[in-house]
Amino acid sequence: MDITALYKISYGLFIAGVEAEGKLNACVINTATQLTVTPLYVSVTLLKSNYTAELIEKKQSLALSVISMDTPLSLIQHFGGKSGREVDKFKDITYTVDENNNPYIENTMLAFISMKVVKTIDLETHVMYIGEVTNTDHLASTAAPMTYADYRHKSAKTGKKGPEAPTVSNEKQYVCSICHYIYDGDVPFEELPEDYVCPVCNQPKSVFDAL
Numbered sequence: 027m028d029i030t031a032l033y034k035i036s037y038g039l040f041i042a043g044v045e046a047e048g049k050l051n052a053c054v055i056n057t058a059t060q061l062t063v064t065p066l067y068v069s070v071t072l073l074k075s076n077y078t079a080e081l082i083e084k085k086q087s088l089a090l091s092v093i094s095m096d097t098p099l100s101l102i103q104h105f106g107g108k109s110g111r112e113v114d115k116f117k118d119i120t121y122t123v124d125e126n127n128n129p130y131i132e133n134t135m136l137a138f139i140s141m142k143v144v145k146t147i148d149l150e151t152h153v154m155y156i157g158e159v160t161n162t163d164h165l166a167s168t169a170a171p172m173t174y175a176d177y178r179h180k181s182a183k184t185g186k187k188g189p190e191a192p193t194v195s196n197e198k199q200y201v202c203s204i205c206h207y208i209y210d211g212d213v214p215f216e217e218l219p220e221d222y223v224c225p226v227c228n229q230p231k232s233v234f235d236a237l
């Protein structure tokens with residue numbers, strides 16, 4: 027089995043934002059999907075250990091910003107590469123709040139989607155929130171939506187540590203199950219310290235899968 031075959035699924039990219047008990051946070055997700063029309067349900071799936079998931083659990087609502095091809099990689103890295111437990115991700119970011127006081131970003135985004143959680147599904151490492159859409163509208167960007175594949179190509183082009191597979195390696199490869207970064211360091215993956223974290227999305231060694 028080659029799990030990179032799943033990269034052919036045309037995921038979109040989103041910023042999931044939430045305010046709970048005065049704390050504001052957001053993270054990048056690729057797991058937003060429309061499920062039904064009437065009622066209008068959308069699901070999002072988050073790693074349980076993410077701070078965003080902790081806040082959604084408390085608030086039971088969130089706002090999605092739909093990422094476009096105009097969205098800078100630096101913004102995706104900003105929201106997808108560090109945890110709100112360590113930094114205030116909204117400190118220097120211009121944002122708007124929806125009717126539930128959850129934050130979304132207008133600049134370079136295609137749309138916002140506000141939702142209230144109606145069902146929570148435990149998926150061991152992750153939690154899936156099914157939400158009813160309470161408001162949604164277009165935003166200023168007229169660019170195409172950025173897919174996960176677009177993101178991988180863009181990251182590879184910039185020469186940053188991106189999620190493309192290294193071309194020559196005799197060693198077993200490991201992929202981050204959260205952001206699809208493929209480990210390409212000099213030290214064999216198995217020998218990395220237990221506190222190694224993914225350089226793209228900051229998640230622990232334990233979320234990596236062998237290819």
Ligand SMILES: Cc1cc2nc3c(=O)[nH]c(=O)nc-3n(C[C@H](O)[C@H](O)[C@H](O)COP(=O)(O)O)c2cc1C
Pocket residue numbers: 039051052053054055056057071072073074075076077078079102105106107108109110111177204205226227228229
């Ligand atoms: C392209 C990309 C896609 C991601 N998709 C998801 C996702 O669907 N669910 C998730 O929980 N984390 C996802 N992540 C990882 C989180 O954005 C990342 O772990 C973030 O640092 C969590 O921040 P928080 O602790 O402030 O919530 C993704 C990251 C990237 C770069």
